[in-house]
Amino acid sequence: MFASVDPVILARIQFAANITFHILFPTISISLAWVLLFFKLRYNKTGDESWMNAYRVWVKIFALTFALGVVSGITMSFQFGTNWPGYMETVGNIAGPLLAYEVLTAFFLEATFLGIMLFGMRRVSNRVHTIATLLVAGGTTLSAFWILALNSWMQTPAGFEMIDGRAHVTSWLEVIFNPSFPYRLVHMLLASGLTVAFLVAGISAWRWLRNDRSRDVMHGLRTGVTLAAILIPLQIVAGDLHGLNTLHHQPAKIAAMEGIWKTEKGAPAVLFGLPNARTQSNDFEIAIPKLASIYLTHKVDGEILGIDAFPDRHPPVAPLFFAFRIMVGVGLLMLAVSWLGAWRLRRNGAPSKWLARVLVAMTFSGWIALVAGWYVTEIGRQPYLVYGVLTTAQAASKVPATMIGSTLAMYLSLYLLLIVAYISVVFHLARKAGKNGDPSAPVIEAPQPVIPGQPRSAS
Template sequence: MADAEFLSRVQFGFVISFHILFPAFSIGLASWLAFVEAMWLWKRTDLWRDLYFFWLKIFAVAFGMGVVSGIVMSFQFGTNWSNLSIKAGNILGPLLNYEVLTAFFLEATFLGVMLFGWRKVSDRTHFFATCMVALGTLLSSFWIISASSWMHTPAGYVVVDGIYQAADWWAVIFNPSFPYRLAHMVLAAFLTTAFVIGGVAAIYLLRGQWVDKARTMLRCAVAFIALVVPLQILAGDLHGLNVREHQPAKLAAIEARWETERRVPLTLFAWPDEKAETNHYAVDVPYLGSLILTHSLDGEVKGLKDFPPDERPPVKPVFFAFRLMVGLGFSMLGLAALGLLLWRRGRLFDSRWYLRAFALMLPSGFVCVLAGWYVTEIGRQPWTIYGLLRTRDSFSGVDLTSVIISLSSFVVVYAVVFGFGIWYLYRLFLAGPKSAPPRVEPEATPARPLSAAPPAGEMP
């Protein structure tokens, strides 16, 4: 029977898995909105303005659900994982507070102008508000990834009476894995949004709806994906080199490597057997593992047998999640390359097989984000703070009954509340990019209260 600690991990995994989908979408969508409004300011055509209002409504719903699920997630640090808060709160607490003070306040300040300011402010002011919201989403990812990365590659700390305290905030924030994980996550968020935009456009074209707007969205999606997927592959490669240096046990689990050896093959598929410490039904490509993981045909990769059994991460979920993420990543690259070829031949919008493929790939970004997150977090086990604090020592000791009740409540409430939110998003997509409200020039607002009164000669 599962114990309270395991169910607490399941609960945190459930909540964070649900939460991460919305920021991953809203980060990219905010930047997309900034791009669309910039195009409207440049071209002044109704098409771009209609697209802005369409995606603005979707952004507002996704952003709201992300905020709500994030607040719920943070409560667990004080309930189920209070020992982590006690030992590392002096470092993690300020980083999360910086996210609120810089990113969330910036988003909250300009979100109202972005949503309701078309009739109240000038075009440039409204565009500035949209850019500030986009910047806020990026700042939010900066601080969250910094805190998470510190737990993977802790740096800049001292231990005082068993409590981790910051000795060098620069080293804490810019810890060894932070730049690679930030780039990888932000690019993943952009690709997630791009595939939603392109997938929605493909569905509209298949149905013959809003053809001009759908063509514009699909062109933008294909061009963006073709540029960003190679950058994401490069970022993933650099991140892998960083993992090899700082978290070798995680890399060994990702590749299901049991023995430390040189000239390592790349295992395309296998069934890892943790009890027997071997792989069954392995499909290997000679030397390619060393070339990818060390950039040398003769490079050495540590095996899991070099680590005590109680310091090894679970192999199967990490191994398969990584291959799912990489497989979808190369599918994205192939889809973008085909799109460019069809675009050049003038058949991008008429090839129904391609439009169907793009529609099927619509959720691929979300799947990649979840798979990558599972690789990162499960691969860190059995540590909460890598090499310093074990997960079992971070647990609060909450009784089993309480955890069962809270986990069951989360599942039910999330199914109802966020199920409705997702259904509403679906309805917005069905409604499509209709004509935006008519543009009205902002009314002049008096600089001083007394200046609002009419001159004496004009009094009624």
């Protein structure tokens, strides 16, 4: 079945499947940890048990997400040796230390203090438990820092020299803080925040529709909607700045994203079309004249390089063209829903049934936008694995297509099963929380916070 397929293509599909599955979970755990910290701090300040109830519900979802992120991350690391040996052989002096820094400075921190978050509430003071939550949140963000430093370096490599076909570091500061790193880090952290915002809002709205009108449900609903309403405008600005940075360093990626085949001044913004690689044009194109030049160069007649400027070194156009529009489309939908939801909650104090249903439908919308954006980033780097340094074909292994294909089929089957199981368990935990009021969890009792002016109880 797979014998006639190019092994490099199969290896790329397998890596795409693994990274797509893996990235779903760190994206949630990065920002959900900060939402948990917010719930905990609100409880500490007010003494309101409903904030702790919200913490109990979401800390279990966080633990589930963290576990799947760890397991799927292990699979990612194996692929470097099995499918892409040329990658570590060529740039291992840079990739290896950055991956090690992530494990040493972030993963150990998260894994250690997650135990205190889950099982230490009755064994440590409230202050120590709050600090543990803070350290887990910091660890998740630190993990993102190191991983994005490596990924950004692969997009815009800097601070190295090639000696005998291998990359050697000349400046770690330039490697880590490479030209695209600040934009990529901010863009990813905001994407994580939006994913979690709609997850929390959606699950809370689902509980509300099931007639669970407890205060922790409303805390989650307001937190999610407000967070989304704040973050989405920031994401639009960050995305625009990231696009300008990409235009400077990876113009071929921008040409594919925009569907611009010919270099021209006053390039139009293509709203819709069907990219046709054979004719080097977009079929059924709907475009706004000169708009692409305006938002990319801030000039009406600014010149935009087209695909024709990169005859042998450009990514496939169609996947980037459609993935970019999915990402932008979902982002605009997030903007409309979050602002409308924030206005409704501020005005009436509770959602309407139709708004709650929309929020439930948007529960995992962050995943859709995230995966689309990640595909734009990764496919847009082709034909390079490390932009301008190492091509995908040069890094690929000699593993037969049949072997890669069989493992790919197993991966896809397993990932589909795990995704369905994860979503089912998330809704099960939410349903159980609504049924039991105060959900059962490893976190059983909440320590009483010390409120200024109020003496401690004898207990």
